[in-house]
Every structure is written in C-alpha cells, then in structure tokens.
Amino acid sequence: MPGFLRGALLGFFGLIVGIQLIRPARTNPPVNQSHTLEAVVFVPPQIESILRRGCYDCHSDRTSWPWYSNVAPVSWFVIDHVDSGRRHVNFSEWLRLDTKNPAEYTRERFQAICRQVQTHDMPLTSYLLVHRAAKLSQDDIETICQWTRTGVVPN
Ligand code: HEC
Numbered sequence: 001m002p003g004f005l006r007g008a009l010l011g012f013f014g015l016i017v018g019i020q021l022i023r024p025a026r027t028n029p030p031v032n033q034s035h036t037l038e039a040v041v042f043v044p045p046q047i048e049s050i051l052r053r054g055c056y057d058c059h060s061d062r063t064s065w066p067w068y069s070n071v072a073p074v075s076w077f078v079i080d081h082v083d084s085g086r087r088h089v090n091f092s093e094w095l096r097l098d099t100k101n102p103a104e105y106t107r108e109r110f111q112a113i114c115r116q117v118q119t120h121d122m123p124l125t126s127y128l129l130v131h132r133a134a135k136l137s138q139d140d141i142e143t144i145c146q147w148t149r150t151g152v153v154p155n
Contacts, residue, residue, distance in 0.1 A: 019072040029061045037094040054123045054134040058085030061092035110148035
C-alpha cells in the first residue's frame with residue numbers, strides 16, 4: 001500500500017476513534033406523574049399507543065436509546081434530535097413551572113401536533129428509516145387529529 005494511502009487510512013481511523021471522546025449526555029430525567037400530559041388531559045389508550053410508537057423516543061423523558069446513540073458521530077444527531085424534540089413537545093413534562101396558561105398552551109401544542117402528523121413532518125424521516133413500526137397510517141393520523149380537536153377518538 002502506498003505510504004500516503006496508509007497515512008490517510010490511519011488518520012481516518014484515528015479521527016473516528018478520537019471523536020468517540022466527544023460524548024454529549026443521553027438523559028432520561030425522572031418522570032413526575034403529576035407533570036405528564038395524562039395529568040392534564042385524558043389520553044385514550046389508542047392515542048397513547050400511537051404516541052408511544054411514533055413520538056415518545058424524542059418527545060418524552062422515556063427515550064429508549066438505540067445502541068448507535070453510543071457511536072459518534074451518529075450519537076450527536078440522535079441526542080440533538082431528542083434534546084430539541086423535548087424542548088418543543090415533552091409528553092412527560094407537559095406543563096412547566098413557567099407555563100402561564102395551561103389550557104392555551106395545550107390547545108396550541110395540540111394544533112401543532114395535528115399539523116405535524118398531517119404534513120408527515122413527524123415522525124422525522126431519519127427516524128422512520130430505522131424505526132419502521134413508527135410510521136403512521138392515514139387512520140392513525142386522523143385519529144390523532146380528531147383527538148387533538150375534540151379530546152376523544154372514534155370507537
Ligand atoms: C427522531 C425524533 C423525533 C420523533 C420520533 C418525533 N419528533 Fe417531533 N420533533 C423532533 C424535533 C427534533 C423537533 C424540533 C423541530 C423540528 O426539527 O422540526 C420536533 C418538533 C415537533 C413539534 C413542534 C413543531 C412546532 O411547530 O413547534 C411537534 C408538534 C412534534 N414534533 C410532534 C411530533 C409527533 C406528534 C410525533 C409522533 C407522531 C413526533 N413529533 C415524532 C423530533 C422528533
């Protein structure tokens with residue numbers, strides 16, 4: 001093998017090993033049951049199951065971290081999605097101390113949830129590539145939207 005190629009390969013592997021040292025935290029903060037979405041509104045089992053399957057990994061404090069979330073640089077993207085997802089919507093910590101108007105907050109976030117699933121922006125495409133079961137059917141989407149609008153689901 002030409003010397004320059006060997007040098008490049010060694011450099012590449014050195015880089016891959018080196019970046020493993022950069023490890024952003026993977027957190028699952030403890031869940032306070034009185035702060036969850038269920039504490040604020042009734043969540044029918046049908047809805048709970050869709051949210052769990054498609055959204056909880058990024059929008060709750062009960063993320064199941066996949067093995068590759070240990071391996072940089074993939075880990076950086078996964079952890080960033082979860083951190084950012086939780087900031088936008090967190091079903092485990094629906095209301096925070098600084099939520100001024102819980103009813104208004106819930107109404108507004110529910111609209112956003114329906115919008116995001118209708119436009120297929122959520123779940124994120126990159127997530128669906130590895131979590132096929134998270135894909136929502138048209139039925140799932142309509143069930144979510146009916147619930148966000150009326151608080152109930154069809155039988
Ligand atoms: C792989 C992680 C991931 C999954 C799974 C996921 N989301 Fe998100 N979600 C994000 C991230 C990251 C954002 C931050 C903004 C963005 O990237 O659009 C976000 C933003 C949102 C927002 C806020 C949009 C706004 O206008 O403020 C809503 C609502 C939302 N997601 C709903 C859902 C729902 C409902 C599901 C399940 C059907 C879901 N997400 C699944 C990562 C995820």
